[in-house]
Amino acid sequence: MELKVLVIDDDEIFLLLHxxxxxDSGLAPSTIGFEEAEKALEYxxxxxxxxxxxxxxxxxNMPVMNGWQFLDAVEQRPYSDQIFVIIVTSSIDYEDRIKAxxxxxxxxxxxxxxxxxxxxxxxxxxxINDIINS
Numbered sequence: 001m002e003l004k005v006l007v008i009d010d011d012e013i014f015l016l017l018h019x020x021x022x023x024d025s026g027l028a029p030s031t032i033g034f035e036e037a038e039k040a041l042e043y044x045x046x047x048x049x050x051x052x053x054x055x056x057x058x059x060x061n062m063p064v065m066n067g068w069q070f071l072d073a074v075e076q077r078p079y080s081d082q083i084f085v086i087i088v089t090s091s092i093d094y095e096d097r098i099k100a101x102x103x104x105x106x107x108x109x110x111x112x113x114x115x116x117x118x119x120x121x122x123x124x125x126x127x128i129n130d131i132i133n134s
Contacts, residue, residue: 002052003131005031008040008070009059009088018057018088018114025119027132028055037062037070048079053131055122056085057114060096071103080105084127088114 005028007018015033022031034040037058044054056074060067067087074083086108087100100106107125110118122128 001131001134002049003028003055003128004052005055005057006040006043007031007033007057008037008062008067009033009057010035010062011059014059014088014112014114021114021116021119022057025116025123027119027123027128031057037065037067041065041070041073044074044077044079044083048077048082050079050082053082053084055128056083057088058085059112060087060089060091068099071105074105075103086110086122088112 005022007015009015009018012035015035019031019033022028058067058070071085074080083105084107085105087106088110089096090112092111097109100109107127108122123132
């Protein structure tokens, strides 16, 4: 069983920053980055493994397919029970926080940028901690 961390953000700088913080915090040895949510969905469709879990750090404000559309698509996938999502966004709209609670795969909502302390806190979420330590 492995935890794979996907970072989905249309900003290259945040992809790099989040990768560095995830690896520096020990949350995961590496990340898989996507600037387009639909590319991440294509990756999951093609590469998902029944023995792996996927922690997705998801921006919600993106062109073409936004984070909400990505979440809607993931909920329809047969591997959806292997997905955990943390919304990482610059949105300070309270309605977005409320909307995120309607998605069963969303386990946290944090404001950008994702920092090492937040990654360490994520690592302590029991679902994630159990996977990392199995």
